Amino acid sequence: MDTVRHKWVWVLGSLLILVWTAFPVLWIVMLSFKQPGEVGNNPGFFPKKWTWENYETVFKTDLFTSALINSIGISLIATLVGVTFATLVAYAIARLEFPGKRLILSFALAIAMFPVVSLVGPLFDLWRNIGLYDTWLGLIIPYISFALPLAIWTLSAFFREIPWEMEQAAQVDGATSWQAFRKVIVPLAAPGVFTAAILTFFFCWNDFVFGISLTSTSDARPVPAALAFFTGESFFEQPTTAICAAAVVVTVPVVIIVLLFQRRIVAGLTSGAVKG
Template identity: 65%
Template sequence: MIWTLLPLVWIFALSLKRDSALSDPGYNRWGNFWPEDPTLKNYELIFSGSAKDLFVPALVNSIVVCLISTVISVVLATFCAYALARLDFPGKRIILTTALAVSFFPVIAMVTPLFNLWRQIGLFDTIPGLIIPYLALTLPLSIWTLTAFFQQIPWEMEQAAQVDGATSWQAFRKVVAPLAAPGVFTTAIIAFFTAWNDFVFAITLTSENARTVPAALSFFTGASQFVKPTGAISAAAVVVTIPVVILVLLFQRRIVAGLTSGAVKG
């Protein structure tokens, strides 16, 4: 935990430092770790200062793009994984193998053709122009995760519901879906993190209108060409980390249940 939390605490400490404390260790304590005079100037800079026009729209774009990508990915993956887990049809293994191969495909290899195609069809620097590539990242992973989870749900429970008069859709909605909720939440969190942290697509397929936070951070500038915007970037990094922490805290039990499901037999 110390190994994991130390970089986060370090970034938080940087976000509270003034420009003088960033360049002179004499303004800090504990070996240049914590500022003697903490300030929220860097947070004011990204929310109401000169970096506002760059950071705030990017933050909104990140939230919109990642939420839409996650919802579409999880909904499609849920039905696909259910079919792969319950039905036996030709090409079943090919679909799973293809999904696995796509998830391992290097993202950088898709950037150039997508960049040219998006400029030709008008999707460059648009929200849909980012959502579609993000589905290529999140959908295969979601299919594999949910397929493994659906295979652990006893087939007899769904059959019992159908014997009692439920249709296939009712059995799925009232029996399978509640049992699959921990796995769906876990998959949604993983898909959201994957889209939230993407940099390659965000920096290549956007210009200004649809730019997300990871790409926007690379455009931060200091007061002059000789000043690095370390404090502003650190403050933005802290703000970007907050939604991730909130999601994990809100859905902690469901995530743990989804990750540990099937680990204990009986």
């Protein structure tokens, strides 16, 4: 009896958490299908008349389309470069013995915990002086800097789990150290590499602070920052429904990635934590 009661408590608790977390997302989706004049006049959850007008407005707005291209390009480049560097650093930390190895890991963790807001001011001045302000590179560099520590921690735990004998066996068969790393170690650590890439991409895709502070035009402004300047189809109507439609469009890729690769993400996080 206690077991059944305990089970139902967990089920009800899980449902409450699911409703609590999913309701804001569903509310934004419903708002995105409402007509602009319906906000404030229709307090109901569902639209009176469903419309795709807001999504058409979003994709007709140069501010959003250029920001979407910026977010995709910047996030992919930062993820590729960050994971590549993190893989090399994590391998060195896991396999090699050298002075200051623990200090490097501690320093990486300190960077990950450092408040982003405290760096915006100095970066703003520095980027303006050296010409990186309002450029893709001006966002890619800080994205990589903050995404690297988490990727290094995740990947170093994976590399520690891979038996050293497998790399030695590849070298005995004639492979160089680089070939053994590229053809043996990296494929075995693929779940960790994939997890690090997903986490890095999410960090870059969702960033608002750097995007709003280090850009001033649509040349490099990402989507989260561009939404703050979104006005809808005209300046004389409430942009709430259009902003919600834009938010849904931005959220869809993240949801698709999580649904498609949730097993790899969970496996990567749990496996990497076994000996971390």
